[in-house]
Amino acid sequence: MDFDQHQHYSPHIPSKSTVSIVMVKVLLALVPGIIAYIAFFGWGVLVNIIIASMVALISEATVVALRRQPVLPTLMDGSALVTAVLLALALPPHSTWWLIVVGTAFAIVIAKQLYGGLGYNPFNPAMVGYVVVLISFPLEMTRWNPPLALADMSMDLLEAFRFSLTGVLPARMDLDMISLATPLDVMRTKLDMGSDLSSIMSGNGIFGHLAGAGSEWVSVAFLAGGLWLLYERIIDWRIPLALLMAMTIMATSFWLIDSNYYASPLFHLMAGATMLGAFFIATDPVSASTTPVGRLIFGAGCGILIYVIRSWGGYPDGVAFSVLLMNMAAPLIDYYTQPRVIGQRSKNS
Numbered sequence: 001m002d003f004d005q006h007q008h009y010s011p012h013i014p015s016k017s018t019v020s021i022v023m024v025k026v027l028l029a030l031v032p033g034i035i036a037y038i039a040f041f042g043w044g045v046l047v048n049i050i051i052a053s054m055v056a057l058i059s060e061a062t063v064v065a066l067r068r069q070p071v072l073p074t075l076m077d078g079s080a081l082v083t084a085v086l087l088a089l090a091l092p093p094h095s096t097w098w099l100i101v102v103g104t105a106f107a108i109v110i111a112k113q114l115y116g117g118l119g120y121n122p123f124n125p126a127m128v129g130y131v132v133v134l135i136s137f138p139l140e141m142t143r144w145n146p147p148l149a150l151a152d153m154s155m156d157l158l159e160a161f162r163f164s165l166t167g168v169l170p171a172r173m174d175l176d177m178i179s180l181a182t183p184l185d186v187m188r189t190k191l192d193m194g195s196d197l198s199s200i201m202s203g204n205g206i207f208g209h210l211a212g213a214g215s216e217w218v219s220v221a222f223l224a225g226g227l228w229l230l231y232e233r234i235i236d237w238r239i240p241l242a243l244l245m246a247m248t249i250m251a252t253s254f255w256l257i258d259s260n261y262y263a264s265p266l267f268h269l270m271a272g273a274t275m276l277g278a279f280f281i282a283t284d285p286v287s288a289s290t291t292p293v294g295r296l297i298f299g300a301g302c303g304i305l306i307y308v309i310r311s312w313g314g315y316p317d318g319v320a321f322s323v324l325l326m327n328m329a330a331p332l333i334d335y336y337t338q339p340r341v342i343g344q345r346s347k348n349s
Contacts, residue, residue, distance in 0.1 A: 019079065020077050020078050022078075023077060024078055026078075027081060027082060028225075029225035029234075030280065031225070032221040033089070033218055036217050036218045040148060041147060042155060043156065044160050045093045046157065047093075047161050047164050048088035048089075048093065048164075049084070051097055051100045051101070051164065052087055052088040055101050055104040057075055057084075059080075059113075060112075061075060063109055079112075079118045082126075083125045083126045084104055084126075086126035086276075087100075087103055087107055087126040087130055089273075090320065091133070092143050094160060095140065095143075102136075106128065106133075107128055107130075111128035111129065121286055126281065127319075128324065131324065143179045144179075144181065145177075145178040146180045146206060147213045155169075182272070183207055183212035183271055184212075184310060184316035185316040186200070188316050191261060197263060198260070212271055215272075216270040220275075222276045229280075239278070239295045239298055239299035240278040241299065242295070243277070243300065244269065244303065246301075246303030246307075247268055247274065251268045251307055272310075276319070278299075278303075281320075282326070289333045289334050293337040294334045298326050301322075305321070305325055
């Protein structure tokens with residue numbers, strides 16, 4: 001066999017990674033967190049995921065069909081499902097159906113497809129959808145249910161579906177049973193009222209050993225999934241490490257200054273959507289920085305902004321806003337952190 005005739009050039013090891021495989025692995029990495037979420041907070045999050053996934057696929061198929069592009073290959077890449085699941089996890093469990101529909105449709109149609117689809121969106125679609133419903137429907141976005149360990153009773157899967165679709169609760173329950181502020185929100189409110197951290201965390205059952213009761217274990221599960229993604233080399237280590245380190249440095253600094261007012265770094269690491277944001281949201285390869293140094297800057301910026309928004313901003317968590325703000329800065333960061341091309345002389349030589 002003539003080698004030159006068949007045009008065999010190096011490298012000879014084909015890449016086994018495709019968009020579909022990457023998205024499937026991301027979804028698999030989210031499974032431990034989803035299971036922990038259901039175990040500690042009930043079936044509402046699964047209802048969110050199912051509705052968001054259906055809306056995402058329908059929205060994506062509709063827009064792609066209107067563009068007269070092949071629908072099935074676009075749906076099979078899995079990116080719409082990843083967006084749907086991330087958004088569903090960010091929304092309160094037992095969210096009403098129309099809230100999920102609005103957020104998901106906006107994420108897919110406006111934040112993703114309006115810019116040209118996968119690979120062209122400048123902002124993280126899931127976070128855009130989340131921010132839209134957070135700003136537009138603030139009351140609905142404050143209805144977080146308590147951990148099952150504190151709840152007098154909970155809904156089964158069918159009851160959770162019924163409530164999301166019709167707004168009708170089981171006869172044995174009322175709205176107050178599934179309406180509760182998050183630990184971050186409670187801490188922020190109580191601190192503004194003059195309470196100290198020790199009395200806040202000891203006098204409220206929604207707090208656990210490190211952060212929120214139940215939610216701290218959900219964070220551990222997302223951390224485990226994120227570490228698996230690092231092991232599989234699906235995501236780069238720079239963004240999550242820089243994000244977590246920057247947040248830790250910020251939280252430790254202010255905690256050492258006044259531990260009665262500023263929460264410990266462990267609280268900030270395990271509370272809210274820190275772990276979900278560090279490993280699954282900020283690492284979006286399209287909207288994040290792409291250079292090695294740029295990823296460190298991008299991640300650190302996210303971590304600093306999360307802490308600033310939590311401590312002095314108008315929202316108790318801040319992951320979505322921090323990621324979107326750094327998405328805006330990503331092109332500029334990449335422009336000034338481009339690595340020198342091999343063989344190219346530096347400006348000083």
